[in-house]
Amino acid sequence: MNVTDRPQAAADAAAYARIADALAGPGWCLTGGFLSAAQLDALRVQADTLDRQGAFKPAGVGRAADLAIRSTIRSDRVCWLDPESRDGAIGAYLAQLEDLRQTLNRDLCLGLFNFEGHLAIYPPGSFYRRHLDQFRGVELRTLTCILYLNPDWQPADGGLLRIYTDPDRPDHYEEVAPIGGTLVTFLSASFEHEVMLASRERLSLTGWFKRRG
Numbered sequence: 001m002n003v004t005d006r007p008q009a010a011a012d013a014a015a016y017a018r019i020a021d022a023l024a025g026p027g028w029c030l031t032g033g034f035l036s037a038a039q040l041d042a043l044r045v046q047a048d049t050l051d052r053q054g055a056f057k058p059a060g061v062g063r064a065a066d067l068a069i070r071s072t073i074r075s076d077r078v079c080w081l082d083p084e085s086r087d088g089a090i091g092a093y094l095a096q097l098e099d100l101r102q103t104l105n106r107d108l109c110l111g112l113f114n115f116e117g118h119l120a121i122y123p124p125g126s127f128y129r130r131h132l133d134q135f136r137g138v139e140l141r142t143l144t145c146i147l148y149l150n151p152d153w154q155p156a157d158g159g160l161l162r163i164y165t166d167p168d169r170p171d172h173y174e175e176v177a178p179i180g181g182t183l184v185t186f187l188s189a190s191f192e193h194e195v196m197l198a199s200r201e202r203l204s205l206t207g208w209f210k211r212r213g
């Protein structure tokens with residue numbers, strides 16, 4: 001079926017093209033309203049069910065043997081996702097990301113190969129200090145994709161994502177509110193970022209497209 005046969009598919013294709021342009025330029029992109037309100041509601045319900053089932057664990061820093069839970073660096077809880085799953089709202093979103101991956105590989109030759117991602121709950125009072133999404137010595141993570149799931153987020157709720165957008169000016173940043181339906185994409189190697197203290201529970205689905213190892 002041609003993408004223009006379905007209005008949603010056409011809107012998605014336009015969003016993917018915009019993201020490709022932004023990644024080729026500044027290297028990061030903010031897409032508001034990436035998901036419909038219905039899809040967001042369904043994602044929140046699915047996340048809530050997983051939380052009730054005890055699927056969220058304290059987040060670690062580093063990987064494998066280096067993995068350490070350091071609540072002074074980050075204090076969220078995460079639920080890793082099966083990237084192959086196409087179940088429910090999470091699966092539908094992962095399918096959209098797969099379409100984005102194909103667009104970016106075609107238009108930018110990014111060589112994005114596979115995906116890893118998790119839901120993340122930041123309880124009130126939590127944060128994630130300034131960091132890069134690539135692990136030292138393992139530069140496979142290529143594209144970071146963060147989708148926010150929070151309804152009615154208010155400035156007083158804090159929890160902004162601060163992206164250090166200019167490598168030549170280390171203290172220069174842009175801030176993004178974690179408003180439901182906002183998708184943030186950036187080249188993982190290029191941008192340090194941090195999550196400012198959230199005073200209300202903050203839910204996101206964060207993932208990375210990796211190059212082939």
Ligand code: OGA
Pocket residue numbers: 120128133146160161193194195204206
């Ligand atoms: C991460 C991260 C940012 C956010 O999980 O690595 O930086 O806004 N998340 O949730």
Ligand code: MN
Pocket residue numbers: 131132133193
């Ligand atoms: Mn990060």
